[in-house]
Amino acid sequence: MKIFNTLSRKKEEFAPLSGNKVNIYTCGPTVYDFFHVGNARVFITFDMVRNYLKFRGYDVKFVQNFTDIDDKMIKRANEEGITVRELGDRFIKEYFTDADALGIKRADVHPRATEHIGDIIDIIKILEDKGYAYEVDGDVYYEARKFRDYGKLSHQNPDELEAGARIEPGEKKKDPMDFALWKAKKPGEPAWESPWGEGRPGWHIECSVMAMKYLGETIDIHGGGPDLIFPHHENEIAQSEAATGKPFAKYFMHVGYLNINNQKMSKSLGNFFTVRDILKKYDPEVLRFFMLSSHYRSPINFSEDFMQQARSALERLYNALYTMEHLEKTAVDKEPTAGEEQYLKIQQQNKEKFIEAMDDDFNTADAIAALFDMVREFNVNINENSSRKVIIKTIELLLELGKVLGFFGKFKQGELLDEEIQRKIEERQQARKARNFALADKIRDELKEKGIILEDTPAGVRWKRQN
């Protein structure tokens, strides 16, 4: 299996640090608002990565933090007249509402920065003792030039970095490249006691500390969005490696941008859709399908057109499953013929194509293509005279692989095909015309049992599936 590592800018053979255990840390949301579709790309990607590693037999431990203290949090809390804690509580809850709806599994640990202040202070003290950190009037800075490998993740040398760095008004650092580990309290800000006086932690140090606390000094995979390579992850490396003398993460994985008209979707540009709003219009799996139709590192453009394409492609997969199930009901109980054995072999090859694609740095686009190949093979080779075993095998394969990508959560065996529903509705209409209301009610109840709700409207009978 290969993973593209931002550290080497190459696809590398994946080998966990210890046996088949894989520890993953990804940077989670700053909880001052609902998350948008761009943020969701990161969460959905790592959910897929996690599923696939599990599918490959790895024992995965996954940690994703909540940044619940920073300038944005403080500003929003003040605007709303609530505490930073209350704001964090509220949007952590909202995060879970949307993430659960998207089928993103909970992490093994979701640590909050503000609940790790003591751990953060301990690491800053170590950095100070080792000569990597200095204090000025209650602020503590990390001295970037002291760390020999500074720039190794973003592939820039310190002089280039120096040229791009600034000292903002109010900052008291010695060198523009240095960054804050601890910020002295300003009026109206929440603050914690520390050896440098009251203050709060910087953003970068919280991730170093929480990653190491829950996953050890060296983790297997560290992930996040593209804008985190520099400075955030570069600084996390500098802090963690200076403190422990060990590599911080073996692989760094960065997701590509989700754009809108070729511009990054972001809160500050105002060109964003929240997941909450998108889910009013689209099924969560459609959003997932849209994202996974492209490789996770490619930039993608978000648009209604693409979402509709994703919707109809996903529907084709669902319809294939329902067709398979329908044929299965009338299929023959017999051993597969030689031709069917050959068919099963081809389906096995399609499964291998899926695995090969996913092994190649999680190429979900090609993996989805393998699912469609599977459906095509089925349509060509299977009919109502086929062996039941063969049909069941195909359903199992498609479900097994689709679920790795987070699809088919709504496929319930025993559901009816659209045409069957239509036929039953017509039967019911006939019964009503013949004033056989008992039969009409019976049909209605049967449909209800299968999760189909009928609605009598002046324009005729409409139906929908109950979610």
Ligand SMILES: Nc1ncnc2c1ncn2[C@@H]1O[C@H](COP(=O)(O)OP(=O)(O)OP(=O)(O)O)[C@@H](O)[C@H]1O
């Ligand atoms: N358009 C995007 N495409 C891909 N990833 C993104 C995009 N916007 C944000 N992210 C990622 O989402 C994750 C959550 O970040 P966070 O909550 O801090 O976002 P944010 O900084 O508030 O978003 P914004 O950039 O809209 O202000 C990060 O890993 C970040 O890199």
Ligand SMILES: [Zn+2]
């Ligand atoms: Zn982080």
